[in-house]
Structures are given as structure tokens and as C-alpha cells.
Amino acid sequence: MTQYILRRFLQMIPITFGILTLVFSLIHMIPGDPAVQIAGEGARAEDVIAVRKALGLDQPLWTQYVHYVTHVLRGDLGTSFQTNTSVSEQIRQRYPATIELAMGSMLVALLVAFPLGVISAIYRNSWIDNVARFFALIGVSMPSFLFGPLLIIIFAIDRHWFPVSGRDDGLRSLVLPSLTMGLALSAILTRMIRISLADELTQLYVTTAVAKGVTRGRAIFRHALKNALIPVITVLALQFGSLLTGAIITEQIFSWPGLGRLLLTSISTRDYPQVQASILVIALTYILLNFASDLLYGVVDPRIKLE
Amino acid sequence: MTRLLKNFAFTTGLLLTVALVIVAIAAPLLSPFDPDAQDTARRLEAPSHGHLLGLDDLGRDVLSRIIWGARVSLRVGFSVVILASIIGITLGSMAGYFGGWMDTVIMRITDILLAFPGILLAIAMVAVLGPSLNNVVLALVVIGWVGYARLVRGQVLKVREMEYVIAAKAMGARSPRVILRHVLPNVMNPMIVMATLGLAGTILSEAALSFLGLGVQPPTPSWGAMLTSGRRYLGIANHLSIWPGIAIMLAVMGLNFLGDGLIDALDPKYRKDF
Numbered sequence: 331m332t333q334y335i336l337r338r339f340l341q342m343i344p345i346t347f348g349i350l351t352l353v354f355s356l357i358h359m360i361p362g363d364p365a366v367q368i369a370g371e372g373a374r375a376e377d378v379i380a381v382r383k384a385l386g387l388d389q390p391l392w393t394q395y396v397h398y399v400t401h402v403l404r405g406d407l408g409t410s411f412q413t414n415t416s417v418s419e420q421i422r423q424r425y426p427a428t429i430e431l432a433m434g435s436m437l438v439a440l441l442v443a444f445p446l447g448v449i450s451a452i453y454r455n456s457w458i459d460n461v462a463r464f465f466a467l468i469g470v471s472m473p474s475f476l477f478g479p480l481l482i483i484i485f486a487i488d489r490h491w492f493p494v495s496g497r498d499d500g501l502r503s504l505v506l507p508s509l510t511m512g513l514a515l516s517a518i519l520t521r522m523i524r525i526s527l528a529d530e531l532t533q534l535y536v537t538t539a540v541a542k543g544v545t546r547g548r549a550i551f552r553h554a555l556k557n558a559l560i561p562v563i564t565v566l567a568l569q570f571g572s573l574l575t576g577a578i579i580t581e582q583i584f585s586w587p588g589l590g591r592l593l594l595t596s597i598s599t600r601d602y603p604q605v606q607a608s609i610l611v612i613a614l615t616y617i618l619l620n621f622a623s624d625l626l627y628g629v630v631d632p633r634i635k636l637e
Numbered sequence: 638m639t640r641l642l643k644n645f646a647f648t649t650g651l652l653l654t655v656a657l658v659i660v661a662i663a664a665p666l667l668s669p670f671d672p673d674a675q676d677t678a679r680r681l682e683a684p685s686h687g688h689l690l691g692l693d694d695l696g697r698d699v700l701s702r703i704i705w706g707a708r709v710s711l712r713v714g715f716s717v718v719i720l721a722s723i724i725g726i727t728l729g730s731m732a733g734y735f736g737g738w739m740d741t742v743i744m745r746i747t748d749i750l751l752a753f754p755g756i757l758l759a760i761a762m763v764a765v766l767g768p769s770l771n772n773v774v775l776a777l778v779v780i781g782w783v784g785y786a787r788l789v790r791g792q793v794l795k796v797r798e799m800e801y802v803i804a805a806k807a808m809g810a811r812s813p814r815v816i817l818r819h820v821l822p823n824v825m826n827p828m829i830v831m832a833t834l835g836l837a838g839t840i841l842s843e844a845a846l847s848f849l850g851l852g853v854q855p856p857t858p859s860w861g862a863m864l865t866s867g868r869r870y871l872g873i874a875n876h877l878s879i880w881p882g883i884a885i886m887l888a889v890m891g892l893n894f895l896g897d898g899l900i901d902a903l904d905p906k907y908r909k910d911f
Contacts, residue, residue: 345748345749348748348749352753352758356764357765359762360766471890471893473844473886473889475844475861476882476883476885476886479867479868479878479879480878482871482872483871487871571754575754575756578756578760578849579849582849593760594850597764605764605765609760616752616753616754
């Protein structure tokens with residue numbers, strides 16, 4: 331197992347550096363002179379020079395890169411143009427809100443997908459299976475920027491059950507954004523659980539268990555479901571990563587004060603250090619989650635380690 | 638073909654996609670009003686006989702803007718799919734066919750791009766390049782070519798060792814000819830499926846970027862941008878948020894159905910490739 335973890339970890343290093351390089355090069359992709367663009371078109375020459383110096387843009391590219399990487403490795407992600415404070419501080423404040431939203435969505439997805447997936451696998455091709463499949467289809471096709479506003483109209487504006495936006499109302503604030511983001515995931519999970527469990531139910535060990543006198547319910551829940559959940563668990567870890575990027579849109583719909591909204595605000599104010607840092611943190615979290623998902627796969631399915 | 642048309646998903650997908658393409662092409666004929674014509678006295682008016690889907694915050698006809706918005710979505714979609722597939726096919730077949738350092742370099746680049754969440758990279762690029770239709774296309778091509786490259790490389794690796802390819806090489810055919818005449822025709826089917834599903838993904842990404850204010854800029858009618866302005870009037874003029882959203886959903890659903898139906902029709906074992 332140690333060897334497997336080590337191998338996966340070593341594979342992660344060049345990818346992390348690749349991402350650092352990509353994020354570093356963002357500022358050099360600004361058309362024209364980045365310093366002029368950041369200082370503003372009508373800025374005075376000395377302001378442009380000050381910006382250039384503050385960002386280290388007057389240094390050779392290689393020096394800038396080494397400077398950037400060493401600072402990031404030390405946890406220093408730069409200083410915001412807008413607030414003149416460390417961008418890490420802003421991220422530290424916003425990060426929990428995004429994680430909270432991702433966890434809420436995951437919970438919604440599990441609560442919906444688990445019973446629906448299991449029932450439709452057991453009663454394959456019945457009406458309940460068809461309903462579940464139809465739901466999965468709608469869930470996958472409905473974009474969050476349609477589903478979110480629909481939820482707001484029905485449950486926040488018409489019925490006042492939940493707040494329209496923000497995060498000031500505790501758990502009540504979390505419900506609608508979580509439902510919005512959880513829908514697509516629950517659709518994917520329902521489909522996965524259905525396929526995976528239906529597949530296990532045809533296996534001989536299930537027939538053997540039933541033939542030996544085990545009740546059907548016990549054969550399903552104690553034997554088949556355990557194996558059926560192996561691929562589902564790893565998909566869950568992977569999907570948690572995509573929830574982070576999905577959050578960018580959901581946070582915008584509900585004015586949820588997370589990382590995604592921080593990123594968009596800093597884009598509109600051209601606060602590039604904040605933009606870079608937010609992107610880097612989201613991307614690194616995503617890679618770490620993928621790494622965790624791979625490890626989890628190795629733990630739940632020992633065959634993977636041998637590949 | 639008859640078997641294909643009996644496939645519910647494929648038929649629905651085909652109908653929705655054909656409808657989308659017709660709406661986009663015939664926008665000037667189908668659109669009841671000029672999409673940019675403003676009637677500020679009637680702003681935010683609810684759907685009525687005169688304006689079937691109502692009026693927006695500047696008094697423009699929502700139906701006409703949705704019809705013209707189909708053009709923007711498809712223009713971005715097709716541009717991205719065509720450019721991304723050309724780049725992906727070229728680099729993927731080079732990586733697979735020549736192997737060695739070329740394969741290593743191209744594949745490591747795809748590793749990094751795949752490790753980076755796609756929409757985040759697109760947001761990052763548009764953020765620095767500035768919001769515009771062309772930059773949206775560029776950003777989506779940068780993240781889009783990777784899938785084609787991987788698919789083609791995998792197929793080329795398989796085909797490369799086939800006897801007819803070895804025979805062509807033995808007869809003196811040069812590499813570009815072998816790739817173009819013997820290798821690529823064998824990877825066309827999965828490519829068509831990938832392009833169809835890619836079109837759906839691109840339309841969704843364009844809508845997402847425009848929704849976030851990073852895509853198509855006003856007054857060009859774009860479904861995503863229409864949703865952004867609609868968000869400000871939730872509870873006052875819900876039709877502004879609902880109809881463009883439904884348009885996106887139908888377009889994406891149609892293309893996904895079509896792609897899914899194509900997988901079953903061409904070869905169900907492709908399913909593992911997507």
C-alpha cells in the first residue's frame with residue numbers, strides 16, 4: 331500500500347508544478363503591457379512603474395517564476411490590490427463557505443440517490459425504475475442557472491421558506507444552494523448506484539447466498555450493496571472536486587460568499603493576485619481530492635494497486 | 638437507420654438538434670421582432686399574445702432574443718468543436734503514431750490540462766484576456782482539444798500495429814499519408830460521438846461564462862447573459878430567468894441524447910471511452 335501511495339504522490343508532483351506554471355503565466359497572458367492594464371489605461375507613468383515593481387514584472391521571467399513558486403511553497407500567495415492585505419487571508423475567510431456548500435450538496439445528492447438508486451436496481455424496469463431514470467435525465471440536463479432561479483421563485487419568493495440569497499440565515503441559507511448543486515450529482519449517483527447494484531445482483535455469490543437460505547433483503551444489503559458501493563465511493567470523492575467548480579456558478583446565483591464569488595469579484599476589479607490565488611487554491615484542492623479518490627479506490631478495491 | 642430511429646433517445650435528440658439548427662439558421666425569418674429593438678415603456682412586461690415570452694428589462698422581445706441567442710450558442714459551439722478537434726486530432730495522431738519524446742510531451746500537457754478543472758481554466762483565461770466571443774472560443778478550445786487528442790492517440794496506438802498499416806508503410810507510404818488515409822478513417826466514429834457530446838458541453842460552458850459576465854457582451858443576445866439580467870428581476874419578471882434557461886436545457890439535452898444514441902448505433906463499446 332505504501333508503495334502505491336508513494337507512486338501516486340510522485341505522479342502528483344509534476345502536475346502540481348504544471349498548474350503552478352499555468353497560474354503563474356496567467357498574468358503574462360494579459361494583452362499588451364500587464365502593468366499598464368492593471369494600473370488602468372489612463373494611469374500616470376510612475377504608477378505603471380510602481381505596479382510593475384510591486385508585481386516584480388521588471389525582473390527577468392525566470393526570476394519571476396522562481397520567486398512565485400518559492401513564495402507559494404511558503405504559503406505566501408501575494409497581496410491584494412484592492413484590500414492591500416494578504417490574499418491568503420481572504421481565501422481563509424471564504425474557503426469554509428465553499429466547503430460547506432459542497433458538503434451540503436453532497437448530502438442532498440446522497441439522500442436522494444441512495445434510496446432511488448437501490449430501489450430502481452431492485453425493481454429494474456418497473457414504473458419506479460422509469461421514474462428514477464426520468465429524474466436522472468432531468469437532473470443531468472437541467473443547468474444550475476435554471477434550477478437555482480426556479481427554486482428561488484418557488485421556495486424563497488412565493489413561500490418565504492428560505493432566504494433568497496446570502497449565508498446569514500444559518501442552515502436555512504444552505505438549503506436552496508445545496509439543492510441546486512446537489513441535483514446534478516444526485517442524478518449521476520442514482521444512475522451509478524443502479525447500474526452497479528443491478529450488476530452485482532446478477533452475480534453468482536448473491537444466488538448462492540439466497541440458495542443457502544439468506545433472505546433476499548439480507549443478500550442485497552449485506553452482500554451485494556457492499557460491493558456495488560466500491561465504484562460509487564470513488565466517484566463521490568471525484569465529484570466533490572467538481573462541486574468546487576460548480577460552486578462558482580451556484581455561489582453567483584445565490585450570492586453565497588465563497589471562493590467562487592471571491593474569484594469573480596476579483597476578476598471584475600482586476601485584482602490579479604487575488605484571481606491567481608483563488609484559481610490556484612481551487613485547482614490544488616481539486617487535485618488533492620482526485621489524489622484522495624485514487625487512494626480510496628486502492629483501499630476499497632485491492633486489485634487496483636496491482637495495476 | 639430504422640433501428641436507430643426507433644431508439645427514443647436518438648430520435649428525440651435528433652429532433653431537438655435539427656430544431657436548434659433551423660432556429661439558428663432561420664433566425665431572421667423566425668424572429669417576430671428585432672432582438673435589439675427597445676420599448677422601454679413596456680419593460681419587464683409578462684408574456685402576452687403580442688410578445689409570447691414577454692419583454693426584458695430594456696423592453697426587448699424575449700422570444701426574439703432567444704431565437705437569435707441560438708445563433709451565438711451554435712456559432713461558439715461549432716467553432717470550438719471544429720478547432721479543438723483539428724488540434725486534438727493532429728496532436729493526438731502525432732503522439733500515437735511517432736511515440737517517443739513527442740508522445741511524452743503532448744501527453745504530459747494533456748495530463749496537466751485534465752488535472753485543471755476545465756471551466757476554471759476557461760474562467761481564468763477569459764479573466765485575463767478580457768470578455769468577448771472570440772476569447773470564449775479560444776478558452777474553450779484550449780480546454781477542449783485534450784479529449785480529442787487522448788481519444789485519437791489511443792485509437793492510433795491500436796491501429797498502428799495492424800497489418801494493413803504496416804503493409805502501407807512497407808510499400809513506401811509516408812507518415813502523413815499513412816495517418817490520413819489509413820489510421821484516421823478508423824477513428825472517425827468515436828470522434829463523431831465525441832464532437833456531438835462536445836457541442837453540448839461547449840454550449841453549456843458558453844452559457845456559464847456569459848452568465849458569469851465573462852462571455853458574450855451586451856447587446857449581443859446570448860442565453861447565459863440573458864439569465865444574468867433575469868436574475869436581478871426574480872420575483873418581478875420570472876420569465877426572464879425561466880425561458881433562456883429552458884432553451885439551454887433543451888439544446889444541451891438534445892445534443893446529449895443524440896450523442897448517446899450515436900454510441901448505441903455506432904458501437905456500444907465506445908461507451909467506455911466517454
